[in-house]
Amino acid sequence: MISSVPLILRHPDKVADEVAAILNASGLIYGAGESYTSLITPSSCLLDHPTTAAIAEDLVSLQRFYRIWNDLYRASLAGDEPRWIAGLCEYGLRPEEIQAQRLTLAAGLEPRLCRVDYIAFSPRRVIAEVQWKSGGLGLFFGIHNVCAAVAPVVGACPGDPVQALRSLVREFGAGEPVAVSPVRAVWLRGERRLQQTLERQGVRYIVFDRRDSARRIFERNSAFVVSEGGKLLPIDFLYGHESLPMLASQTVVRLARAAADHRIWVETPLNYVYRQKWGMALPFMPDYAHLFDDQLRALFGAVVLLRGGEVDLSPLAGDVPATVGQQLCSVRTIDDIARLSTAARRFLVLKCGAGSGAYYSHGRGVLRVNGSHRTAQKTLDFVKERLAQGEPWIVQRYVHTVYSIDICPPWATHDVQPVDAHARFMVYATFDTNGSPRVIGGLGNFSSHWKVSGRLAGYDERGRLTGAAFNDMRFSVNGTLR
Numbered sequence: 001m002i003s004s005v006p007l008i009l010r011h012p013d014k015v016a017d018e019v020a021a022i023l024n025a026s027g028l029i030y031g032a033g034e035s036y037t038s039l040i041t042p043s044s045c046l047l048d049h050p051t052t053a054a055i056a057e058d059l060v061s062l063q064r065f066y067r068i069w070n071d072l073y074r075a076s077l078a079g080d081e082p083r084w085i086a087g088l089c090e091y092g093l094r095p096e097e098i099q100a101q102r103l104t105l106a107a108g109l110e111p112r113l114c115r116v117d118y119i120a121f122s123p124r125r126v127i128a129e130v131q132w133k134s135g136g137l138g139l140f141f142g143i144h145n146v147c148a149a150v151a152p153v154v155g156a157c158p159g160d161p162v163q164a165l166r167s168l169v170r171e172f173g174a175g176e177p178v179a180v181s182p183v184r185a186v187w188l189r190g191e192r193r194l195q196q197t198l199e200r201q202g203v204r205y206i207v208f209d210r211r212d213s214a215r216r217i218f219e220r221n222s223a224f225v226v227s228e229g230g231k232l233l234p235i236d237f238l239y240g241h242e243s244l245p246m247l248a249s250q251t252v253v254r255l256a257r258a259a260a261d262h263r264i265w266v267e268t269p270l271n272y273v274y275r276q277k278w279g280m281a282l283p284f285m286p287d288y289a290h291l292f293d294d295q296l297r298a299l300f301g302a303v304v305l306l307r308g309g310e311v312d313l314s315p316l317a318g319d320v321p322a323t324v325g326q327q328l329c330s331v332r333t334i335d336d337i338a339r340l341s342t343a344a345r346r347f348l349v350l351k352c353g354a355g356s357g358a359y360y361s362h363g364r365g366v367l368r369v370n371g372s373h374r375t376a377q378k379t380l381d382f383v384k385e386r387l388a389q390g391e392p393w394i395v396q397r398y399v400h401t402v403y404s405i406d407i408c409p410p411w412a413t414h415d416v417q418p419v420d421a422h423a424r425f426m427v428y429a430t431f432d433t434n435g436s437p438r439v440i441g442g443l444g445n446f447s448s449h450w451k452v453s454g455r456l457a458g459y460d461e462r463g464r465l466t467g468a469a470f471n472d473m474r475f476s477v478n479g480t481l482r
Contacts, residue, residue, distance in 0.1 A: 005122035006045040006425070006444070008405050009474065011151040015042035016413040018150045023410075027189045028142040039407045039457045039469035042416065044147060045425065045444040046156055049476045051121055052439060059429050059437035061296050062116065062130055068291050069279040070105060070271070077102070084307070088392050089273055092356035096249030100256035100270045107260035109269035111431070112168055118425040119452075120401040126301045128396075128424065132274035133241040135183065137165065138207075139190030140426070140470075144441055147472035156474035159441030161428050162197055168430055169203050172265040173236030176202050180217065180226050180235050182210040182243035204233070213243035219254055224264050240266045241275075275360065278353025278392035281305035284315040301397040305353070306387060309333065313348075316397050320347055334384055337369060338377040346370045346398060350383055353392035363453050368398065398450075405446050407469045409457045417465060421446035424453075425473065442473030 023029070023036040030037060047055070076085035090098045115131040134140075141161045148158035169179045179198070183191050191207040198205040206228050208216060216227045217235070225232040244252060256270045268274050280303040283292035302316040311334055317325035327344040331337055337345065345368075352365025359365025367383070369376040383393055402420040409415060427442040445452050447468040457467035 005051065006047045006473070008403060008444075009044045009046050009153060009156075010406065011042040011044070013042055013414070013416055015151045016040045016408050016416060019147055020410050020413050022146045022150065023143065026142060026146065026193055028139055028146065028193060029189050030136070030139060031186045036410045037456045038410065039446075039465065039467045040410050040413055041405055041407045041446065041469040041471050042151075043405060043444075043471050044151065044153065044156075044158075045442070045471060045473045046153070047121075047442075047473065047475050051125075052475050054125060055116075055427055055429075055439055056437055057295075058116065058125065058127075058299055059114075059431075059439075061293070061299065062114075063110070063431065063435060063437070065279075065283070065292065065296055066110070066274065069282060070273060072282070072288070073273065074105060087390075088278055088307075088353075089276070091354050091390055091392060093272060094249055096253050097270075097272065100252045101272055103253070103256040103260050104269045104271040105273075109259060109271065110435070111268045111274055112265075113165070113267055113430050114428070116427045116429065118427060119399050119423065121425070122401075124298055126399050127299055129277055129280075131426075132268045134426075134428075135242065136187050136190060137161075137181070137239070138192070138194035139187060140443055141165070141441075142190050142193050143470050144443055144472045147470075148474075153474055155477055157477055158472050158474050159428075159439065161441035162194065163201075164428075164430050164438070164440035165194075166198055166201050166203050169198075169205075169237045171433075176204050177236040178204045178206065178226065178233045179237040179239065180206045181239040182208055182213045182217070182246070184242055185209050185211075187242075206233070210242045210246050213246040214248065214251075217243065217247065218251070219258075222258075222263065224255065224258055235264055238264060238266045240270075241268055244270075272355040275355030276353060276392075277351060277355075277360075278305055278394055280353075280396075281394050301399060303397075304395045306334065306350075306383070306393040306395060311336065313337075313395065316347065316395065334380050334387075335377070338373055338380050342370060345376060349396045349398045350379070351394050351396055352386070353394045357391060359386070359391075363451055365393075366451055368450070400450075403446065405469070407446070407465060409465060409467075411457075419446075419448055419465070421448055421469075422450050422452050423447075427473070439475070444471045444473060445469070446471075 020040050073089045075081040111132045115134040117128045119128045120126045195205045195207045224235045226235050258264045259266045280300050282288045283297050313328040313331045317328040324344045327340050350367045352359040354360045369379050403423050405421050406416045406418050424445040428440050429437050431437050460466050
């Protein structure tokens with residue numbers, strides 16, 4: 001199905017060349033190369049006022065969902081809900097990480113910055129997941145601002161994610177607050193551009209390779225400090241999820257305690273529930289469905305938790321052809337999935353639901369089973385191995401929605417080609433101290449591959465362009481942004 005929501009605003013072809021040139025000149029490059037490596041599109045996404053207002057409602061619903069999930073976690077620890085809930089919330093964590101998580105949970109700390117990845121807006125809004133720990137803020141915000149500046153659109157506002165981040169950081173420190181962002185090396189150049197922008201606006205934004213975290217972040221006199229330029233500076237705001245694997249376990253515990261005591265803000269708070277995906281199945285489970293509303297279930301599409309030997313795919317059987325629905329309802333074990341028809345398996349996506357380990361991020365644990373029965377069985381055997389280790393996995397409904405968009409390679413911006421692309425609409429938002437959300441901007445991410453990600457531009461064996469393209473998201477002037 002080709003969707004027209006959001007509207008793809010097509011700019012003149014020359015915009016592709018201008019965008020590519022500025023991205024390269026600005027150093028907005030992922031990794032170690034010397035040039036921008038993703039596809040380019042001379043376009044923007046336009047969300048109208050009703051859609052923007054609906055996103056704000058979604059954000060409220062999502063925040064409520066995570067609060068209920070955390071309430072179930074607390075109740076499980078207290079013995080008032082089954083122990084398996086706490087077990088999955090703490091799967092794969094070191095003892096000190098569990099201690100830090102429980103401190104954060106007890107303090108009721110909630111994230112203030114998120115990215116919701118929509119995969120469809122029409123005929124209904126559906127999300128793939130919530131990225132409470134989105135990487136690459138410098139790169140993504142930089143791409144957004146370059147695209148917005150090159151091709152202004154009358155009657156539409158692109159938002160200002162950098163300014164929103166600045167406002168958020170300033171809540172946690174007086175004068176010139178100090179924010180620290182240790183990142184993987186591939187994000188460094190984008191973060192340094194963000195650093196320059198924020199420091200011109202009165203925020204000390206310190207960026208370094210996360211491998212240096214242990215020698216640059218430590219505690220002195222009950223305050224966390226960062227070593228910078230031969231000085232020790234108190235940290236007000238730590239965008240910390242990239243640095244956590246590099247820190248000593250006890251340091252993570254002390255960070256959680258300092259955050260609970262309001263001596264530092266760690267974004268995202270050290271509650272690994274905000275990295276996990278298995279909880280998306282809770283609204284579809286008979287014992288917990290009453291805690292959630294139909295709006296949330298529609299937003300998630302349909303999600304089933306794989307745990308133990310029995311499998312019930314009936315929540316995924318709605319709104320599919322009757323024969324497919326009957327097959328899905330007949331599944332009792334994971335191996336039964338391999339025996340489904342190809343038509344039925346096309347509706348399924350398997351996803352690692354953990355918040356730690358090798359498969360919870362970067363799309364490594366996102367799998368389909370729509371090939372041959374033999375290939376599907378191999379995929380399912382792998383998932384069974386992971387389940388046997390206690391790792392949670394979920395099954396989601398595959399949403400096949402594509403968008404007509406023009407793209408070109410970054411090295412040949414004159415070669416603009418039309419494609420029908422899968423999309424991931426990365427909507428960024430902040431929450432104020434009362435929990436009220438504000439949409440601050442967004443990016444469209446388009447690819448011919450169903451698993452949309454920042455793939456390198458190239459050509460396949462048939463000479464077709466491959467990779468992913470980003471564009472900026474605009475909102476109608478009557479929307480939530482001004």
